[in-house]
Amino acid sequence: MPLIKDRREVDDIWAYVPDEADLSPGGCITVSLARFRSETELLLARNTEIGVRLEPADDPHELEEFLDRLALIEVDFPKYTDGRGYSQAQLLRRRMGYEGELRAVGHVLRDQILYMNRSGFDAFETDRAELPSVLDALEEFSAVYQPAADERVPVFRRRHGKD
């Protein structure tokens, strides 16, 4: 599926390996948290970069001690109405200081990506048909009311000249 990262369409070099499939010898892969937990040593010993995919019920704190060794964390939105991924993202970015790629995957719709971006996502896997409007969606609001995991300065600071 097309991938947008840092507001540009980019090629996806990553592959998700389902739990029941064998790990491929090369290439950048992501695995489930459960698999990462059970095969941590093996996965971190690989020559290629490694990532983890979080499902909504997963606790991101489990990744805390490995964050500097992960190049990608995918947060799955099986249904766009399940908003747990927004809290996972905020925790990873703000609480734990994760600086690698944070990618929203699954049911990622144009009208949710501003909130995703504000929560700390810098990459989105979404439908090609919507691509130009997906980027517009990030610019629909010129001001925000609260701090989040992004760079936007809340109006309660801008109002008082505190950028």
Next chain:
Amino acid sequence: MYRYDEFDTRIVKERVEQFRGQVARRLSGELKEDEFKPLRLQNGVYLQLHAYMLRIAIPYGQLNPRQMRALAEIARKYDRGYGHFTTRQNIQFNWVALKDIPDVLADLAEVEMHAIQTSGNCIRNVTSDHYAGATKDEVMDPRPWCEIIRQWSTFHPEFAFLPRKFKIAVTAAEHDRAAIKVHDIGLNMRRKDGEVGFEVHVGGGQGRTPHIAAKVSDFVPESELLDYLEAIMRVYNRFGRRDNKYKARIKILVSETGEEEFRKLVEDEFAAQRTAEKIALPQEEIDRIHAYFEPPKLAVKSATSEAFEKTKTADAGFARWTRANLHPHKVDGYTTVTVSLKPMGVAAGDATDDQMDVMADIAETYGHDDIRVSHAQNVVLPHVALDDVYELYRKLDAAGLATPNEGLISDMIVCPGLDYCNLANARSIPVGMAIQEAFSDPDDQADIGKFHINISGCINACGHHHVGHVGILGVDRKGEEYYQITLGGRADEKAAIGQIAGPGLKAEDVPVALKRLVDRYRELRTGKDETFIETFEREGMEPFKDAIYAGA
């Protein structure tokens, strides 16, 4: 009241344009209804039985005359000449066309109003005491903090797809008129050692499984309020149930987790946020917002008004209205007026376009441009000089707005029911009207005194039946409507869930059963100053149950 600055104006206008685009994509078929649904809901647009319904926020219940006139104009131009004020300080229009809604929202933006987050699984309109800033019994004015919460919760990126809707209410008065204990979060403002803070209640709610909120903190200082709210929201967003819509409210999380454990989760999250993530609202911003809520400059008057007393003696109808519809003001010589939207034969909370215009005019002439909407679906003019009350009353009366029943038995909370709502199992409005008919004599109503009847047309409890002194719940049994009666509920500081009295009654039997109930109350009360709910709490269910079913 709060006025938008350039940022607020821009954000609301950008929202209108965003929704205009979304509606266009829906109308062109690019967006499927399923994908459009959360977008329209977070803009207050429901699909009802007959048409789309638009719910507009009246943040913490405050309006100015210009806004009220804009609502009148929407009723005229896009609806069928009326609007419906709700129990959560919103107004609903039941007959707007989807294609017109972006224009309606654009009109609203012109008067600093919106429909943002009035529906959907997000933080809804913040509600408060409709007497805020005017009543004698408040510690302080809760509205500035309501506005701060409104802004913080608007488009909060983390909390737009919660397990379920989320409602916050704030009061600062001894007597809770905002029903904080039946809200997801209820805040009670207080002062401790000179510092302002909030007692925090979490997990109240009605619906299928009513709960009275648990007190999670005795005192959160104002400087940390938003952080504390954010901690509660994050715990709820992460751990609230999503497997069953009817178990998804925070009340279920609190009860299944246990109060102690829930409090610990919140406290731990709060402690963790205190470092880098602290919201740190600048004091200048807190001061800026407070400045909008300075009390109106009221001319000094004596505590009693000769004109007021004289007209009361001369006009018995006026005297009766003053006994029911006035509330003491904190400033001598002034009063707070309730404009009842519960006349006989009208759906509770409905007002016509002309009536809205009249209320706007009156607020301008006599009411310092301040209008409130109450959780009991009435309109309030908080600051009126006693000297002006009679003139104001005459104008209200001419517009059919002087029903003398605030807080009395005919001042019911009634959901739209099966006549409008596609969730309902039974009609609510006709039952409410039949009860009003049974107690139509105003002297009789005055004699009965404070008496809250709340009617819901289904177990979702939009008519707040669980917390009515008498609650009436419509149920469908094999295609026939029955009404279950609960007694002893209340939504105030002594909040309680009503107990079921017995088997459901047919619609036509409800008014007579209530007549018998009221007669029994009058026999049992220790005096006229003991209200029904007090008598009920003293005597218990038995005598009233007997009265209800005496005819069976």
